[in-house]
Amino acid sequence: MDTGFQENEQNQELDSHVTHLMEISSGYYGCSHYRRRCKIRAPCCDEVFDCRHCHNEAKDSLQTEQLLRHDLPRHDVSKVICSLCGTEQDVQQNCSTCGVCMGKYFCSxxxxxxxxxxxxxxxxxxxxxxxxxxSYAKIANRLVKNFFHCKRCRCCYSKVLEDKHRCLEGALHHNCPVCFEYLFDSTKDITVLRCGHAVHLECTKDMELHNRYTCPLCSKSICDMSSVWKKLDEEVAAYKIPKVYEDKMVWILCNDCGSNTDVRFHLIAHKCSSCGSYNTRKTQRGPNTHSYSSGVPQVVSSTG
Structure with missing residues (x-):
């Protein structure tokens, strides 16, 4: 028999076997975070969990006694347990006993x-x-990763933002300002606001449901508010201010452009004379001082 034919046949059998190991019981094991065919042993507490997020939810929650709370850094995992045969072993993609692929995507x-x-x-x-x-791009009929790493932000973004995003040192290396979950290794979708601060996408939706349209960190508007400002223009113009306030002037700080200006007092809202935003707060003194009144932005947030 032709040796070339035999070799080709053997390669096909090997490929078929590898494919079988890749697919066997795929999708049947795992947790709410990942589909995978192995569990991990946490070296910190010597307990078995489906993944490190499952560990952190159990060991770093409010239900756990404060002194016992801890999380598991991903790089500390050294032992995994095959979900099919139960063999505990060093971290590797294929089980050392039954040969099953424990994860189609594997990072050592x-x-x-x-x-x-x-x-x-x-x-x-x-x-x-x-x-x-x-954000994959299709180039020459193949998928190409469409992201870049920003050295200053110290994280990856879609290439769509490469020349548009506002760089902030360690942009994702902090907690979400809404839910306080650490953003950098979060499994949830993250969005970058116009000001450059990052928030969970679902948290921004919750903010909108509660009529909150400013960044929780810097108070800048998180979306185009021009239609809201136009409506406020109409409301301010239609409202007849009491005579006692007609000549009253106040200093305001604009949260959007940072201008500190002297404007005519109004009971509804104060408009920035520099950029036209109503996302402003009243200050006690002029632009050369830093003594402000309440930090709550004086914005009418209802868009109804």
């Missing part, structure tokens, strides 16, 4: 497994972690 640096390739996971050496890329 992050000790990370995931069977759901639709997330388009990738590892960024600059970030030091694996991330999910929702």
């Amino acid at each position: 640096k992050c000790k990370f497994f995931d069977d759901d390739l639709s997330k388009k996971q990738y590892h960024c050496d600059d970030c030091g972690i694996c991330s999910v890329d929702h």
Whole structure:
């Protein structure tokens, strides 16, 4: 028999076997965070969990005694347990006993497994972690990762934002200002506001439901408010201010452009004379001082 034919046949059998190991029980194991065919042993407490997020939810929650709370850094994982045969072993993609692929996506640096390739996971050496890329571009009939790493922000963004985003030192290396979950390794979708601050996407939706349209950190408007400002123009013009206030002037600080200006007092809202925004707050003194009154922006947020 032709040796070339035999070799080709053997390669086909090997490919078929590898495919079988990749697919066997795929999608049947895992947790709410990942579909995978292994569990991890947490070295910090020597307990078994489906993933490190499951560990952190159990061990770093309000239900856990404060002195016992802790989380599990991804790089500390050294042992995994095959979900099919139960063998505990060093971190590797295929089980050392039954040979099953424990995760179609596997990163030896992050000790990370995931069977759901639709997330388009990738590892960024600059970030030091694996991330999910929702923004692939199709070039020459193949998918190309459409992201870049910003050295100053110390995180990856879609290329759409490469020349448009506002750089902030360690942009994602802090807690979400709404729910207080750490953003950098969060599994939830994150959006970058116009001011450059980052928030969970679902948190911005919650903000909108409660008529909050300013950044929780810097108070700048998070979206185009021109239609709201136009409506406020009409309301301010239609409202007849009491005579006692007709000549009253106040200093305001604009949260959007940062201008500190002297404007005519009004009971509804105060408009920035520099940029036209009503996202302003009244200050006690002029532009050369820093003694302000309440930090609550004087904005009529209802758009109804």
